Amino acid sequence: MTTTELMTLKTEPFVLNFGPLHPSTHGVYRMRATLDGEVVLDIEPVFGYLHRGIEKLAEERTYTGFIPLTDRLDYICPMSNNLAYCLAVEKLAGIRVPERAEYLRVIMAELQRLVNHFIAVGTFLNDCGAFMTPVVYMLREREKILDMFDMVCGQRLTYNYMRIGGVGQDIPEEFLPALRKFLGTTPRFIEEMEWLLKQNEILLARTKGVGILPRDTAINCGISGPVARASGVNRDLRKADPYSIYDRFEFDIPTGEAGDCYERYRVRIEEMRQSLRILEQVTKQIPGGPVRAEVPHLIRPPRGEAYAHLEAPKGELGFYIVSDNSIAPYRCHVRPTSLINLTALREMVRGWKVADLIVIFGSIDITMGEVDR
């Protein structure tokens, strides 16, 4: 073959199928990637491998009976799902939640945020190729929180703790000491972890400037949560539309500018610090009293509709419920954070390498249970 022939050697893109069974698709996500050698030309997502019809199932359950199913949405952080659903029903039925229950809800929601960010950062680094080490240390810290969840509701993964009008049961007396101990040790762990990672040359090379999501694209796609904040969108529902009692606590909303994978990672680390700050304040302020309002066993909210949203660890999680004054929702719709955050993936990965595709995908932090519902 002559040199000229070699120069004009014909190459063509090929389609590589990632998933649904692939180590880095965080569940059963599938994308058909069109590659030119190592460069990603296009991706086409394929959803639905974990579809369980949860929204339809809501119509078959009572209002209270649907709470365990919300655990199965984003199974990394069931507490937030519980809370979002309960907020929606309470808004619909006009139920007031006792003071102590509000505090307990905030504690659980913030612990849940820590759990999620531990897993998000850990698996993200795993996607970068740090062979299991960060994720194992992150899981070790998560374990402490799971132990606390175990104390309050006897479950480690699907908590079913929140109730309409409060929480399931009061915390046992060993919970608050355990929480204080946790608050004492975890900041040091986070500092240590960040000190090990933020100076790592390979990590910086792999994440800085990679997978940039511009601010306006983030807004146009409806991206929320740490992904949007890393792109400079200063929106956190805890401040923008304070639900529960978040207006009583002091905390900052960390934002980034570059909108790359590194900023997303950094925003998550910073959010963990802010969550710990909120938890410090909660443990000081928590009052006594009942933990659950007097609510009938079968709630029949008045005819109407309600949408309640909250800042779940992954972003804005909303529940839209239509009531026809029966014991079950007429229609229940979830605004899934993961699915909507995933919509910008194609814009972010085009032109990057296969390895970056995995890193960018990992930096969005999705749970397939929530994407497919």
Next chain:
Amino acid sequence: MMPNLPMQAVPPDWPGGYWWHWLFFSILLIAFVVIMVMGAIWIERRGMGRMQSRLGPNRTGPFGLLQPVADAIKVLLKENIVPDSADKLVHWLAPVIAFAPVMMIFAVVPFQNGALLADLNIGILYVVAVSSVATLGVFMAGWGSSNKYSLLGAMRNVAAVVSYEMPLVLAIVGVVLVAGSLSMNDIVLAQDIPFILLQPLGFLLFFTAGCAEINRSPFDLMEADSELVAGFHTEYSGMKFAMFYLVEYAEAIAISAIITTLFLGGWRGPVLPPWLWFIVKIFIVFFFMVWTRTTLPRVRIDQLMALAWKFLFPLALINLFITAIQVLVWPDALPWGLIIVNIAIMVILVVVWSKFFKLGWGRLEV
């Protein structure tokens, strides 16, 4: 025995002559490699367990020492699956072709003074030549599987090996200049001071390039489990997979053995018998590979290339140049003075050079 054979390392008092020597060492080498691989697997799994705040395998035998045996039995009992669209012959031949050269490397590695299969006078050159053949097996595996993950992994491997051969060889040349011989045995004999001290930059380059050559993390792109599932051996199972598994660790042991021989004084050391020193040093080097694997994220393919051509290659050239000057101009210089000078040169070069360039490039317009 023919006097002109390149293999002249038969110890004078060896009974039975050349062929007995050959047979004995062949069997010894195969046993050695298999046992060392088992040791390496154990060290890797237990060591990684410790570093990842977990226990690692501890159910099989004391401290889980029999875990490699259990792994081997498990993998041998597995079904051998060949994809329908695979190129059967290539798919079948690939593990063998990958495995043979790794075994051949050990032929020239001295276990103690003169105790080696063949003391080639071009020993280290032979190592470089033979070790590249394993790439052929890997690429055959990638191509023959007719799987796109495998193909991507195999292409990455070829690219990495071709690039990293340069700094690897240039780092070796520095050692050869100082030792004045290509024979592995003579190189060890020349190390009154281990060459890691006289050639610190060369050691660093060789270690990095060696890790990339055998695809240890952070350069484990060809099997990048988070991207390519298992890379080139995605479609292998049963005994054929076991062969690749064996190759992976045998390569790591081989590189450790070469580093030991070239830079750490080989079998030389006080008190302990030489062969034990040799094995201990191999495991120390291997332990560092385990350490980097648990610590560092993986680089990207273009960053891998950039590292080879922009960083390691120029530094290897500079290292060669400086070594040549030192050997030529001050052949009788005080070794301790040279050690200090060379370490200073290494630190300055690495720091300055790392300011010069960015790893890889970014997004492409599509």
